[in-house]
Amino acid sequence: MTLTVSNRVYRVVMTKPGRKRDQDAEERILNATRDLIAERGSSQVTIDEIAAEAKVGKQTIYRWWPTKPALVLDALEREIKSSNPPPTTGSTYGDLRTQMRRVAAMFASPTGSIIRELVAESIGNDDIAEQFRKRFFAERLKRGMPTLEAGIARGELRADLDLEIVSEMLYAPLWLRLIIKHRPLTPAVADRILDHAWPILTTDPTPTTTRPS
Amino acid sequence: MTLTVSNRVYRVVMTKPGRKRDQDAEERILNATRDLIAERGSSQVTIDEIAAEAKVGKQTIYRWWPTKPALVLDALEREIKSSNPPPTTGSTYGDLRTQMRRVAAMFASPTGSIIRELVAESIGNDDIAEQFRKRFFAERLKRGMPTLEAGIARGELRADLDLEIVSEMLYAPLWLRLIIKHRPLTPAVADRILDHAWPILTTDPTPTTTRPS
Amino acid sequence: MTLTVSNRVYRVVMTKPGRKRDQDAEERILNATRDLIAERGSSQVTIDEIAAEAKVGKQTIYRWWPTKPALVLDALEREIKSSNPPPTTGSTYGDLRTQMRRVAAMFASPTGSIIRELVAESIGNDDIAEQFRKRFFAERLKRGMPTLEAGIARGELRADLDLEIVSEMLYAPLWLRLIIKHRPLTPAVADRILDHAWPILTTDPTPTTTRPS
Amino acid sequence: MTLTVSNRVYRVVMTKPGRKRDQDAEERILNATRDLIAERGSSQVTIDEIAAEAKVGKQTIYRWWPTKPALVLDALEREIKSSNPPPTTGSTYGDLRTQMRRVAAMFASPTGSIIRELVAESIGNDDIAEQFRKRFFAERLKRGMPTLEAGIARGELRADLDLEIVSEMLYAPLWLRLIIKHRPLTPAVADRILDHAWPILTTDPTPTTTRPS
DNA sequence: CGTTAAGCGAGACGGTACGTCCTGTCTTAAC
DNA sequence: GTTAAGACAGGACGTACCGTCTCGCTTAACG
Numbered sequence A, B, C, D: 001m002t003l004t005v006s007n008r009v010y011r012v013v014m015t016k017p018g019r020k021r022d023q024d025a026e027e028r029i030l031n032a033t034r035d036l037i038a039e040r041g042s043s044q045v046t047i048d049e050i051a052a053e054a055k056v057g058k059q060t061i062y063r064w065w066p067t068k069p070a071l072v073l074d075a076l077e078r079e080i081k082s083s084n085p086p087p088t089t090g091s092t093y094g095d096l097r098t099q100m101r102r103v104a105a106m107f108a109s110p111t112g113s114i115i116r117e118l119v120a121e122s123i124g125n126d127d128i129a130e131q132f133r134k135r136f137f138a139e140r141l142k143r144g145m146p147t148l149e150a151g152i153a154r155g156e157l158r159a160d161l162d163l164e165i166v167s168e169m170l171y172a173p174l175w176l177r178l179i180i181k182h183r184p185l186t187p188a189v190a191d192r193i194l195d196h197a198w199p200i201l202t203t204d205p206t207p208t209t210t211r212p213s
Numbered sequence E: 001c002g003t004t005a006a007g008c009g010a011g012a013c014g015g016t017a018c019g020t021c022c023t024g025t026c027t028t029a030a031c
Numbered sequence F: 001g002t003t004a005a006g007a008c009a010g011g012a013c014g015t016a017c018c019g020t021c022t023c024g025c026t027t028a029a030c031g
Helices: A023-040 A047-053 A058-064 A068-081 A092-108 A110-124 A126-142 A145-153 A163-180 A187-201 B023-040 B047-053 B058-064 B068-080 B092-108 B110-124 B126-142 B145-153 B163-180 B187-201 C022-040 C047-053 C058-064 C068-080 C092-108 C110-124 C126-142 C145-153 C163-180 C187-201 D023-040 D047-053 D058-064 D068-081 D092-108 D110-124 D126-142 D145-153 D163-180 D187-201
Strands: A002-005 A008-013 B002-005 B008-011 C002-005 C008-014 D002-005 D008-011
Touching: A023 A047, A023 A058, A023 A068, A023 A110, A047 A058, A068 A110, A068 A126, A092 A110, A092 A145, A092 A163, A092 A187, A110 A126, A110 A163, A110 B110, A110 B163, A126 A163, A126 B163, A145 A163, A163 A187, A163 B110, A163 B126, A163 B163, A163 B187, A187 B163, A187 B187, B023 B047, B023 B058, B023 B068, B023 B110, B047 B058, B068 B110, B068 B126, B092 B110, B092 B145, B092 B163, B092 B187, B110 B126, B110 B163, B126 B163, B145 B163, B163 B187, C022 C047, C022 C058, C022 C068, C022 C110, C047 C058, C068 C110, C068 C126, C092 C110, C092 C145, C092 C163, C092 C187, C110 C126, C110 C163, C110 D110, C110 D163, C126 C163, C126 D163, C145 C163, C163 C187, C163 D110, C163 D126, C163 D163, C163 D187, C187 D163, C187 D187, D023 D047, D023 D058, D023 D068, D023 D110, D047 D058, D068 D110, D068 D126, D092 D110, D092 D145, D092 D163, D092 D187, D110 D126, D110 D163, D126 D163, D145 D163, D163 D187
Parallel strands: none
Antiparallel strands: A002 A008, A008 C008, B002 B008, C002 C008, D002 D008
16 A cells, blocks of 8 residues: 655555564563562562563563553463353352352462452552453452342342342452451351351242351 | 669669650641541652651651551541440441441541551551551451340341351441442442341341332 | 554555665764764764664664774764875975864864764773774874974984874874863964974974964 | 741751761762772773662762762862872972873873773763863863973073963873873883973973983 | 750661663564 | 564663661750
């Protein structure tokens, strides 16, 4: 494709010239970030260390990530992308139980530490917060939605539930334990929460049978 | 006054000599901390700035507070100390409603910002976390306990409730909205949470009447 | 240069009208080097800037010149290559005078700035220093030699002169004024130097007549 | 101490408050600078290295010296401050000879390397150049002046000499050999320069006796 | 009232990490 | 194959804070 202006002929090109971004370097940076942060916490890791660990110049990091938390966010996203498919135990109760236990387990793992660090960064930086919510939090909180909606569709859950509120009642306690660390965070806790909440979710007229004595 | 024991002469002093701690300086430091943090967030405020704003030498700050978050914690405590007495509307539902609305209102106020910043500091520093939990979080989460216990005693709430879980189901969503800012934090939200949770709390056999249509 | 059509961004590239961009690129590089250095000084000019100014890839520069000063050296050489033939006024005094005035004039011109920059580079880099001495300095300092030797041959100058020392006595003050800029550098200065030195050069028994009163 | 003027109270302070500049640190910085630069040359030494060698924070260097060359200049000045008194051999010729040999010796020593590096810095930075000329060069070039003036006063030197030119004829060759390194720089060279120049300086009617055969 | 010791505002200190800049090498798409 | 663009590893730069220390002064209890 050509463009002629005042007798000068220009070619119109779509691609950017120059060396392409080095996928391998990106890989090494994200791995180094993940490893170092899981080990010592985001605030205890410097960009210089990540660069050294990844055998990369600092500028290569700054070229692609504006700040450290942005980098951490990408490292986290990659870590979580290997997402489990939604559970299908056959019953809504079973599905919710599995999902909540998975969240509790993830929060208790090194990945939980990274998420925790990201929450801290989000509090101090609105851009990070925005990214964190959009790319991780919202997606995660909503992952439970289909299960709840399916439960309603199947008639196992009450149709008049405010799912926004319900999902927060189920998951916010887990998040809070991750962030504040005021109480242990185990699958058993997830179970206790679900069992307490179950009566208000279900259409079953004898809810107390699922309640702990 | 001197005291001689085994040929050794001691000076006996009753009060510590030297200049007294400057109450005015302390006041100025805490005010400056509160103002600057509410304005820009704890992580964006330096000790140098606080010292300059308070017209105080840095050493005067470090003499009394070991770290910045310790200072922030004190600034926060002073702000919250004006605690309301527990509500007594006559009904457990009404008391819970009042309490949750108060928490939501506090979280939405500048004080909420300070709490949020403290959460961030807690994540990066275990000592701060310990202090934060002990001096603020636990006390706050447990403030609802007497109301719940009274409700059980009065027979308005089920006796077999796990109050630890219940209080988290009620308050964790508010905390999460403060920290993550993923959804608005209003008194109406507090109401919706309580109304959804109420059926599992109460001994009233017709819980659905309190549910939002 | 970019062109946006229906939200698509295109790059506009000039077509290559002919071939043999080779020599043109070299030309542009040397010109850009000369211009930028004369303007801001060698140490304030980066290779990237030269490449951008010359519309050339950095690699094209590094393909031909190992380092920046090597490039500067070439730029300088090209500038000076237009060397005047040795003067022949008929008298040794006149020839020396012409030559010294020429050097003073060159030092006072933009070319002098480039030479000055090269001296700076030479101090920090032995390879450059070697090149600078070999390709420019020695040749320049020795350019006066034939004149002096001819003067001796003609019997106008003393036969027992140490020409190495003499040429330095004549020219080093000019070099120093170029480098240190401690005093002005004008043809008049060259004259004063020569007139002071003349008595020890000449066989004329009445040297004082050429001395300034 | 307070001072009250028209109902306004002023604090009267005599000295600047705050910690005093650490003389020991300054000493260590200047020594480290001198040592490292004499060893490897100014351009091969980083501020970080100087700070590390001096056991000093980088900021302490930047607090007192705006740039590296400014620091080098101070280090040099301190090195040279231990200046020898002007020589008094009894004869002007002897004094000049001693002085020129001293300069040659200094230029050949590690101090000479530092001066050389400073010349390079001066070429690239006008502020440094200004400082270098004012604090070192001018003072040094003029140090020979009293000797020349005394020579005239005693009648040993011609009264119509342009001392500015004369001192450059004597010393510029030494400077140039320091900077360009095109020829060796020894006391013998200083002698040869002086002996060549002597005839035009002296009132002695038989100058050739001091000339090398 | 003078001594003594702690607190004060100010600011220099040793140190760590930051984010930018430049060098010289390399890789890629367009010609 | 050659060019312009530009990403790469490496490394120095000068800045910003941290938490500590030192200075000259002020304040207050003790003798």
